[in-house]
Amino acid sequence: MTIKKKIADLLDEIADIYEMRGAQFKPRAYRNAAQTLRSLGEPLEDIVEKEDLRDLPGIGESIANKIEEYLKTGHISKYEELKRDMDLDIRELTSVEGLGPKKIQRLHSEIGIKSLEDLKEAARAGEIQDVEGFGERTQQNILENIAFAEKKGDRFLLGFVIPEAEDLIGKLRPYCTRLEVAGSLRRKRETIGDIDIIGVEKKGNDLLEEFTSLDIVDKVISRGKKKTSVRLHGGIQVDLRMVEDDQFGAALCYFTGSKKHNIEVRKLAKKRDWKLNEYGLFHRDERVAGETEEEVFNKLGLDWIPPEIRENRGEIELASKGGLPRLVERGDIKGDLQSHSDWSDGKNTIEEMVQGARELWHDYLALTDHACEIRIAHGLDLKRVKEQGKEIDRINSEIEDLHIIHGLEANIKKDGKLDVGKDITQEVDLVLGSIHSSLRMDRKEMTDRMVTAVRSGEFRILAHPTGRKIQERKAVDVDLDKVFEAASDSNTIMEINAYPDRLDLNGYNVKKAIEAGVKLSIGTDAHSKDHLRYIDLGVATARRGWAENGDIINTMAFKELMGYLL
DNA sequence: GCCGTTTTCGGCCCGACTGTTTTCAGTCG
Numbered sequence: 001m002t003i004k005k006k007i008a009d010l011l012d013e014i015a016d017i018y019e020m021r022g023a024q025f026k027p028r029a030y031r032n033a034a035q036t037l038r039s040l041g042e043p044l045e046d047i048v049e050k051e052d053l054r055d056l057p058g059i060g061e062s063i064a065n066k067i068e069e070y071l072k073t074g075h076i077s078k079y080e081e082l083k084r085d086m087d088l089d090i091r092e093l094t095s096v097e098g099l100g101p102k103k104i105q106r107l108h109s110e111i112g113i114k115s116l117e118d119l120k121e122a123a124r125a126g127e128i129q130d131v132e133g134f135g136e137r138t139q140q141n142i143l144e145n146i147a148f149a150e151k152k153g154d155r156f157l158l159g160f161v162i163p164e165a166e167d168l169i170g171k172l173r174p175y176c177t178r179l180e181v182a183g184s185l186r187r188k189r190e191t192i193g194d195i196d197i198i199g200v201e202k203k204g205n206d207l208l209e210e211f212t213s214l215d216i217v218d219k220v221i222s223r224g225k226k227k228t229s230v231r232l233h234g235g236i237q238v239d240l241r242m243v244e245d246d247q248f249g250a251a252l253c254y255f256t257g258s259k260k261h262n263i264e265v266r267k268l269a270k271k272r273d274w275k276l277n278e279y280g281l282f283h284r285d286e287r288v289a290g291e292t293e294e295e296v297f298n299k300l301g302l303d304w305i306p307p308e309i310r311e312n313r314g315e316i317e318l319a320s321k322g323g324l325p326r327l328v329e330r331g332d333i334k335g336d337l338q339s340h341s342d343w344s345d346g347k348n349t350i351e352e353m354v355q356g357a358r359e360l361w362h363d364y365l366a367l368t369d370h371a372c373e374i375r376i377a378h379g380l381d382l383k384r385v386k387e388q389g390k391e392i393d394r395i396n397s398e399i400e401d402l403h404i405i406h407g408l409e410a411n412i413k414k415d416g417k418l419d420v421g422k423d424i425t426q427e428v429d430l431v432l433g434s435i436h437s438s439l440r441m442d443r444k445e446m447t448d449r450m451v452t453a454v455r456s457g458e459f460r461i462l463a464h465p466t467g468r469k470i471q472e473r474k475a476v477d478v479d480l481d482k483v484f485e486a487a488s489d490s491n492t493i494m495e496i497n498a499y500p501d502r503l504d505l506n507g508y509n510v511k512k513a514i515e516a517g518v519k520l521s522i523g524t525d526a527h528s529k530d531h532l533r534y535i536d537l538g539v540a541t542a543r544r545g546w547a548e549n550g551d552i553i554n555t556m557a558f559k560e561l562m563g564y565l566l
Numbered sequence: 567g568c569c570g571t572t573t574t575c576g577g578c579c580c581g582a583c584t585g586t587t588t589t590c591a592g593t594c595g
Binding site for chain 2: 018023024025026027028029030032033057058059060061062063097098099100101102103132133134135137138141193194196221222223224225226227228229239255259277278
């Protein structure tokens with residue numbers, strides 16, 4: 001977990017404790033600050049170096065001091081103090097859906113609930129329904145939700161959620177005149193908390209009933225006229241909003257977010273003495289816009305803004321001047337620049353990979369099996385690389401609609417040199433360099449290592465540059481600005497690795513790389529032909545980084561690309 | 567606790583839904 005997330009969790013917990021005590025506005029202040037921390041694109045440590053925390057929205061003197069204390073000492077004394085007076089595990093208890101600080105306070109004072117375990121026992125023994133404000137239904141819900149809270153992970157990977165959402169949309173489509181995904185899923189964030197869907201019911205249908213009775217639905221959480229929430233068997237929550245046709249665009253804007261983007265857009269409305277909410281754009285009581293997103297944006301003097309960049313990072317100002325970038329699109333992508341076959345650790349043969357790429361209408365596919373001088377992890381040695389070259393030549397001569405680029409992925413050693421020599425790399429047309437071991441070097445050593453590697457000219461593309469695995473492994477500690485500078489000088493390409501748990505570079509760093517004058521490639525890192533579909537995630541990540549066609553080398557036609565790579 | 571072309575005090579987003587209670591508090595997003 002990143003430091004900013006840890007601190008944000010602590011601030012949220014402080015908010016919970018204050019709320020239990022009946023405070024009204026302090027909790028909100030702490031939650032706002034926590035929200036600000038979570039939405040920061042950069043590591044907190046970098047921000048502290050450059051600017052004053054007090055300049056961040058929602059963070060003032062008191063909370064800034066607490067954050068600084070944590071960065072210095074690893075704890076917040078105010079939190080410890082508050083916690084000392086509490087003998088219950090509030091974080092654990094609030095993880096139960098439907099239980100908030102107030103109810104927990106009551107359960108604690110009335111029947112002494114301190115933990116999830118206590119709660120479970122009390123619910124089973126039927127003691128909860130007798131507490132004032134609780135009843136049989138609540139007790140039953142608590143029992144059901146405890147089981148979920150115990151196993152619940154945090155958020156879901158984008159790559160996991162997209163197919164579920166597409167399946168769902170397909171099933172609901174027949175009952176709607178308009179239906180679209182909103183929320184962080186539409187913005188293509190790398191992880192997704194829940195699936196938000198906006199729909200307009202087709203006359204004569206009961207969308208609500210169809211939705212809640214789908215076989216993929218595990219539990220109906222709430223069911224109303226306008227909003228219904230369910231949990232799917234896969235564990236993810238889905239919120240369906242039903243709106244009128246003339247509200248659809250406004251609702252889509254509102255529920256797509258991000259929150260910070262919405263706030264800024266709403267300010268524009270307010271400047272004109274209009275009001276923007278999920279039902280439309282209004283002048284007094286008169287509707288000015290709302291049917292489509294374009295209409296809402298245009299009335300506010302903005303061009304339509306692609307969802308992926310609605311993060312309040314300058315897109316609104318550009319949209320007001322007609323200066324938004326034309327983001328790269330899936331249709332612009334002509335091929336995939338990292339994949340593995342069964343020659344190394346992939347599952348499929350080269351022919352099967354070709355077939356997979358063909359189904360995606362690629363013009364080229366780079367096969368970049370692992371290579372190394374000492375044969376580990378199925379890495380190819382010189383002899384095998386040569387054999388593979390022949391095999392690829394043979395297949396290339398037999399197919400016309402697609403080119404296989406013979407590449408390889410080599411390890412960058414601790415000293416920044418590749419673990420394969422020129423004798424091997426000269427056998428192929430594309431060399432990727434990547435870090436797979438010694439990931440925990442300190443910042444200076446790691447920066448030296450990567451800068452040395454990038455400047456060496458031994459490889460063309462730096463694959464999955466930060467080495468992070470979402471929800472699993474932190475990015476390596478490296479000064480990316482220096483790496484980008486080196487990449488720009490040496491014309492080395494940075495990869496956007498599209499594998500669902502990598503998305504590395506991420507959108508934020510893609511934008512920084514582009515600003516540093518670096519070109520990018522998209523590679524799925526596919527280890528089977530099915531993985532080739534992750535190319536969409538790579539495009540989404542590129543778009544989140546404001547990438548245009550000229551920034552992404554996969555938009556080049558085959559010949560142009562080969563000329564560029566050599 | 568934060569914030570300010572309504573600025574140093576007095577506000578703080580708000581609508582939807584549930585469950586319990588009978589007009590509303592708590593939770594969620």
